Amino acid sequence: AQTVTQSQPEMSVQEAETVTLSCTYDTSESDYYLFWYKQPPSRQMILVIRQEAYKQQNATENRFSVNFQKAAKSFSLKISDSQLGDAAMYFCAYRSGGGATNKLIFGTGTLLAVQP
Amino acid sequence: NAGVTQTPKFQVLKTGQSMTLQCAQDMNHEYMSWYRQDPGMGLRLIHYSVGAGITDQGEVPNGYNVSRSTTEDFPLRLLSAAPSQTSVYFCASALMGASTDTQYFGPGTRLTVL
Numbered sequence: 001a002q003t004v005t006q007s008q009p010e011m012s013v014q015e016a017e018t019v020t021l022s023c024t025y026d027t028s029e030s031d032y033y034l035f036w037y038k039q040p041p042s043r044q045m046i047l048v049i050r051q052e053a054y055k056q057q058n059a060t061e062n063r064f065s066v067n068f069q070k071a072a073k074s075f076s077l078k079i080s081d082s083q084l085g086d087a088a089m090y091f092c093a094y095r096s097g098g099g100a101t102n103k104l105i106f107g108t109g110t111l112l113a114v115q116p
Numbered sequence: 117n118a119g120v121t122q123t124p125k126f127q128v129l130k131t132g133q134s135m136t137l138q139c140a141q142d143m144n145h146e147y148m149s150w151y152r153q154d155p156g157m158g159l160r161l162i163h164y165s166v167g168a169g170i171t172d173q174g175e176v177p178n179g180y181n182v183s184r185s186t187t188e189d190f191p192l193r194l195l196s197a198a199p200s201q202t203s204v205y206f207c208a209s210a211l212m213g214a215s216t217d218t219q220y221f222g223p224g225t226r227l228t229v230l
Contacts, residue, residue, distance in 0.1 A: 045221035102147045106158035
């Protein structure tokens, strides 16, 4: 069975600085997708970024980028130029490829605080 | 286009009561699912459906029932609520297929069972 581990329950960053959130996963599959979701205090789950396992290039979305290390089964999220609005719970998630279902397996989350 | 909607937003039940959490989407998504979120445990899959008339169990299905009579609706039923079911519940939907796998989440329902 696949598992997702986020070893940092809480992180803090100064406004305008860069922070990296860690995520590791365990799988025997070769075809899968990885995601980072943001959950602000409103509780809404917002997709931040996704990575296809077959792509070697790291995904980037504006100030958000990932460091995808397939062999090490690591998928960290880097937030550059942190803003107060980035304060939220961040979840790493895994989804098998193959298209049979869209089941997501989530990590336990990292609560990010942004200090002004 | 309302996306994924959930009702109610908040609910308090007494042990043994039953209720249905409603979920609807207007994006014609084949895939719908229910997750529960508990502190320190992330989101865990309860039940999911890959189309009308098709449902299956997720990681934590006990105490919950689902049905999928239409593409749009995917209600979650608690037949006899227990304090262990106190949680925040999220419904999500997505198109099937590897190239369009973004899941859209509803706003959540906070359920308290006394």
